[in-house]
Amino acid sequence: MEREIRVGLCGCGVIGEGVVTVLREHADVIAARAGAPIKLTAVADKDPARLEIVRAQDPSIALLDDAFEIPKRDDVDIVVELIGGVELADRLVRAALDAKKHVVTANKALLAERGGALFALAEANGCDLYFEAAVAGAIPVIRVIRESLASDHIRSVRGIINGTSNYILSSMANEGAAFEDALKAAQEAGFAEADPTLDITGGDAGHKLAIIAGLAFGARVLPSEIPTEGIEQVDPRDIQYARNFGYVIRPLAVAERLRSGALDLRVHPALVPEGDPLAYVDGALNAVAIQGEMVGPSFLSGLGAGAGPTATSVAGDIIDIAKNSLAGAPVRTWHLPSEGDQKIQAIADLSSRYYLRFSVQDESGVLAALSGKLSDSGISIEKMVQDADSGDAGTASIAMLTHHAREGDVRDSLRAIDNTHLTTAPTHLIRIVE
Numbered sequence: 001m002e003r004e005i006r007v008g009l010c011g012c013g014v015i016g017e018g019v020v021t022v023l024r025e026h027a028d029v030i031a032a033r034a035g036a037p038i039k040l041t042a043v044a045d046k047d048p049a050r051l052e053i054v055r056a057q058d059p060s061i062a063l064l065d066d067a068f069e070i071p072k073r074d075d076v077d078i079v080v081e082l083i084g085g086v087e088l089a090d091r092l093v094r095a096a097l098d099a100k101k102h103v104v105t106a107n108k109a110l111l112a113e114r115g116g117a118l119f120a121l122a123e124a125n126g127c128d129l130y131f132e133a134a135v136a137g138a139i140p141v142i143r144v145i146r147e148s149l150a151s152d153h154i155r156s157v158r159g160i161i162n163g164t165s166n167y168i169l170s171s172m173a174n175e176g177a178a179f180e181d182a183l184k185a186a187q188e189a190g191f192a193e194a195d196p197t198l199d200i201t202g203g204d205a206g207h208k209l210a211i212i213a214g215l216a217f218g219a220r221v222l223p224s225e226i227p228t229e230g231i232e233q234v235d236p237r238d239i240q241y242a243r244n245f246g247y248v249i250r251p252l253a254v255a256e257r258l259r260s261g262a263l264d265l266r267v268h269p270a271l272v273p274e275g276d277p278l279a280y281v282d283g284a285l286n287a288v289a290i291q292g293e294m295v296g297p298s299f300l301s302g303l304g305a306g307a308g309p310t311a312t313s314v315a316g317d318i319i320d321i322a323k324n325s326l327a328g329a330p331v332r333t334w335h336l337p338s339e340g341d342q343k344i345q346a347i348a349d350l351s352s353r354y355y356l357r358f359s360v361q362d363e364s365g366v367l368a369a370l371s372g373k374l375s376d377s378g379i380s381i382e383k384m385v386q387d388a389d390s391g392d393a394g395t396a397s398i399a400m401l402t403h404h405a406r407e408g409d410v411r412d413s414l415r416a417i418d419n420t421h422l423t424t425a426p427t428h429l430i431r432i433v434e
């Protein structure tokens with residue numbers, strides 16, 4: 001073994017502490033696979049208590065309270081950015097690249113918002129910028145799309161890429177939990193952040209989907225361009241109706257290249273047929289289903305978050321960079337297309353089947369009137385059930401599955417229906433993905 005590869009860690013929170021543990025406890029196997037020992041030389045965190053935990057494990061590691069001191073150090077070859085956020089992390093990664101340090105990050109928000117500029121800077125400085133842990137934690141989706149399937153035309157990527165949302169919907173389905181109780185349980189189990197907004201509104205999955213679209217389709221997409229809906233709108237009644245129709249509701253992210261060349265990108269809860277592999281991905285698990293022209297369908301599943309799984313992905317990137325460095329290999333940055341923008345299909349133009357739940361007056365003629373209005377808009381019903389509402393006298397629920405229809409037409413029709421006396425509350429719509 002020629003020399004050691006030295007790592008500086010910025011941020012020693014949930015994932016950072018996991019990286020300290022993996023590098024220490026798996027030092028032998030990491031050195032064997034990297035071809036040299038990987039030495040954690042410096043750790044920075046604002047919280048002295050976190051640094052004390054590191055000191056107790058290895059007093060030789062330099063401990064700092066400011067992450068920006070890490071890229072300046074001569075005893076650091078690879079900077080690991082785990083402070084999170086966008087602005088500060090952007091400055092930190094730039095500082096590291098400007099100092100000619102390779103970078104590993106798990107920061108999906110940063111890469112989704114600023115990835116293009118950061119990869120260009122990495123290339124200009126002759127540095128690697130690795131990010132396997134940014135999408136689906138321990139599942140090696142980045143390497144699979146970027147390397148294993150590099151020769152194929154990717155048709156679609158569909159995934160459950162937010163474990164918190166999946167945990168909540170699974171608890172609602174399996175234990176009959178209310179949304180708020182399921183969220184509380186997810187926080188207590190350590191799956192959801194104290195502020196779970198980005199998870200339950202679909203924002204976190206949107207960040208990851210923007211990265212996936214870049215890898216799979218060479219598309220330069222910002223999260224704000226991706227039609228995104230969270231899981232807050234899902235009611236226990238929807239889960240029950242979906243089950244009766246033979247479906248489960250999963251928090252999905254979809255990226256597909258359409259025949260027109262446009263991209264269908266979206267994040268939303270979806271009805272998935274009970275026999276679909278994604279329907280079996282329960283609790284905090286993540287999964288990604290990739291369809292390629294040559295490769296056909298492939299399916300990856302595993303833990304998408306948490307210290308151990310995510311830190312393992314980070315350590316895998318460190319090993320890869322170490323091997324590149326030891327071999328004197330040129331860097332392997334992620335090339336984004338420089339020309340033109342990708343057209344993203346407007347959600348109104350989506351052709352899909354839909355689950356609809358109407359809250360209606362429990363009167364004769366309502367069902368016929370509803371069906372007539374949908375039919376007038378070219379929306380045909382595949383299946384339907386009607387139940388008297390248990391709580392509210394005089395009201396009923398009608399749940400139905402439609403055949404394929406254009407979403408803009410469905411939305412217009414529902415808007416018109418909800419403006420009549422027929423419905424007593426806004427109609428619920430959930431897309432069906434199959």
Ligand SMILES: NC(=O)c1ccc[n+]([C@@H]2O[C@H](COP(=O)([O-])OP(=O)(O)OC[C@H]3O[C@@H](n4cnc5c(N)ncnc54)[C@H](OP(=O)(O)O)[C@@H]3O)[C@@H](O)[C@H]2O)c1
Nearest residue numbers: 011012013014015045046066067082083084106107305306
């Ligand atoms: N948690 C997961 O399961 C998971 C999974 C995949 C990817 N990720 C990504 O991994 C990254 C880290 O996540 P995490 O869950 O480990 O976050 P975390 O627990 O909040 O850890 C971040 C740590 O960095 C510290 N910090 C922030 N700014 C700093 C600065 N300027 N100098 C020194 N220390 C600083 C924070 O201190 P204070 O708390 O005092 O601010 C905190 O201790 C994020 O980008 C996240 O999206 C997380």
